[in-house]
Amino acid sequence: MEAKEFKDFAKAMADYIAEYLENIRDRQVVPSVKPGYLRPLVPEQAPEKPEPWTAVMADIERVVMSGVTHWHSPRFHAYFPTANSYPSIVADMLSGAIACIGFTWIASPACTELEVVMLDWLGQMLGLPEEFLARSGGEGGGVIQGTASEATLVALLGAKARAMQRTKEQHPDWTEVEILSKLVGYCNKQAHSSVERAGLLGGVKLRSLKHDDKRRLRGDTLKEAIDEDIKNGLIPFYVVATLGTTSSCAFDALDEIGDVCKSHDVWLHVDAAYAGSAFICPEYRHLMKGVEKADSFNFNPHKWMLVNFDCSAMWLKQPRWIVDAFNVDPLYLKHDMQGSAPDYRHWQIPLGRRFRSLKLWFVLRLYGVENIQNFIRKHIGLAHLFEKLCLDDERFELFEEVTMGLVCFRLKGDNETNEALLRRINGRGKIHLVPSKVDDVYFLRFAVCSRFTEESDIQSSWEEIKTSADEVLAEK
């Protein structure tokens, strides 16, 4: 493909994308295809000869769009939002053109340095303590990970390295295997599935602790577990506090947890994957009270801050624990400037990395902080509108207090009725929701996801739910 053709193709794609997104509301949110639908639509093998780009464009609707779940439709209320914005798409074009692999500083200084500064910008927007920021001149700083799962794992590995070293100093006669078998980490049993996975991957015990009646992990619960484990000869080393659980957007009592971690020399990682974006609005920062006691903090701009996946922002006060744990240093990756700028390959699991900070830079500049705050506030306002509609119908109840863009609700009564309700809603095909279950209570999750969502969309989604409820209850 020559430059001339590329320009035509890219411009046609820009037009197609604008058309797709501006009219996304009119598409069926979840496709009605069955598993295996796509294979018969394409040839069995790759073509020997090149095809024209117009042939590929012509296949997008037929092959791809016919099977796409439209995450950016205002009728999509499943999971959590994933980000999508015009500035971000254009930034990724540039990232694709430069296509450097920024594993070391020298491999592309701009790729590392823009990331350092963008994580400082972002950290300031959130009001993170200076110790987390590179501009403070200390050791701390930020990095872009692919996903919150990776951030949780990276933090766990740092915590493990720190605990191993400190324990070795105290007990020089203990073997590595012995120490490893004593390490134990903690999280709310409502923590994300990736926390359990990180424990499996890292080969350490992780205890899921009970929450209070608002699905929060409290300091007392943690202290009790730690004391018990210490009595049994174990070594508590790692705690994940979740700000905004996936099930119901509950917030662990970070301030209390932080005190317990501080007094027991335990690494505290904060997983604010979804809710973290809201901290750019000062009125929500009370939910991260105690963040100064954390060792690492993570949230996903690729969820709720208009930066396309993948862009998971992570800050560390002492990155040295990760860097040392990961320092495998072949000659072909060494360079003369080592030590005077971060080599991000030591901060992450994979070696390769894209130029992802461009997306942050474009989004922050082209929206401005004010508009991103407005976007967050609008989503939370829309969630409260849905909450009101729900509470005005006496058949419904809320499962959890609404603080962010998620409403957890259910029909009063048994789980079976609510399962039937969800099947009915999704079966009608107009909107899409997923359920959750906490302490054997089944409920529906209504997430405000799309940047195109307006009040009228919330109204019409509510109508869908109400009609489904009418039908389900009539059949009882």
Place this chain on the structure above:
Amino acid sequence: MEAKEFKDFAKAMADYIAEYLENIRDRQVVPSVKPGYLRPLVPEQAPEKPEPWTAVMADIERVVMSGVTHWHSPRFHAYFPTANSYPSIVADMLSGAIACIGFTWIASPACTELEVVMLDWLGQMLGLPEEFLARSGGEGGGVIQGTASEATLVALLGAKARAMQRTKEQHPDWTEVEILSKLVGYCNKQAHSSVERAGLLGGVKLRSLKHDDKRRLRGDTLKEAIDEDIKNGLIPFYVVATLGTTSSCAFDALDEIGDVCKSHDVWLHVDAAYAGSAFICPEYRHLMKGVEKADSFNFNPHKWMLVNFDCSAMWLKQPRWIVDAFNVDPLYLKHDMQGSAPDYRHWQIPLGRRFRSLKLWFVLRLYGVENIQNFIRKHIGLAHLFEKLCLDDERFELFEEVTMGLVCFRLKGDNETNEALLRRINGRGKIHLVPSKVDDVYFLRFAVCSRFTEESDIQSSWEEIKTSADEVLAEK
């Protein structure tokens, strides 16, 4: 940003990208900036109000390009190539617009299904055994990982799960910790640093074995190590065979290694990260003889097959070992079609995943298999041209036979002279190379990287090296 502005911005970016790439040869390949160069070039904080896109465009040269190492310059000969093509950039635009997170089939059926079929297309292009392909109707299939590091780790975790289960069946009285402490894996000591890392992450022993005089791991060496370990009560469970080592592009004796693995029931993973792309040309498939004995196979289309990072293709004969190891299954991720199509979240470390198969689809169709083969053959031909220039100068010698697009060479004589040569070459700033060292022999790696590289570029890179050698030798 409104749709109209997006279209203007995206089109301006398309023009900029074409201009950048078509004239990339004229830019200084490695920038002369010092660590910390970027921070003074941007404000200390994100702007409150939105800026126009033209302001961002205007900053690209000043802030970004001034610090970019141009990986796609024909003067860039470091590391291995990373891919970059016009069709791939346009595919990523579409992926950014759809912006679905394809963790389960229902989360976007097209995202999963196009990936299944594209990995079949690609597997056929490489001549992989049918057992690896989904179209065979068996259990096997392919998946796109982010990097080869992740593929190595995923394979290790699958191997570990298989070995744990089999050992538990044979020794029901052994504890998990006991079994884990006995597991041992193997690789060539020239294997990529990510193999060592995978062992660290997975918490298992990995032995780096000696290679023969051509830097190949041989079957006999592996058999000897396995026999020794079994005698000592250990449990061999995992072998990584590297096809195309990073240091010198050596090929492990896969066929021999495969026999040893088969007879000892050991999981064999093939890491062909760079060289794998060459197997689309039948004349290079002899280098993967024995691939039918492998349990998993990985190569990076994002290196040498014109598909932008990240796109690391991995095939598994029995994905169930990975799926079962990773199966953490919260209610909000369940769906009705589970089991009738892959849920790729169980095949990888992170939960989230982009719509990456679009890049493969666009590249394969818009180039056609023939042109991709031609591209590979051209690069190998250019490496042989450089080899000839090098051998015609009697001051130089090769360190390794040239089989792919990498030439490992050195000045005859001591390491210090070669270190001085590399410093001189990179110091002159016209071209960029990195060194390696094997068995205490320091050498220079000349990789053909850019899709814009022509014979005249190789000639002029060679002139740079010759002039540098003249200078270094004159100063001795």
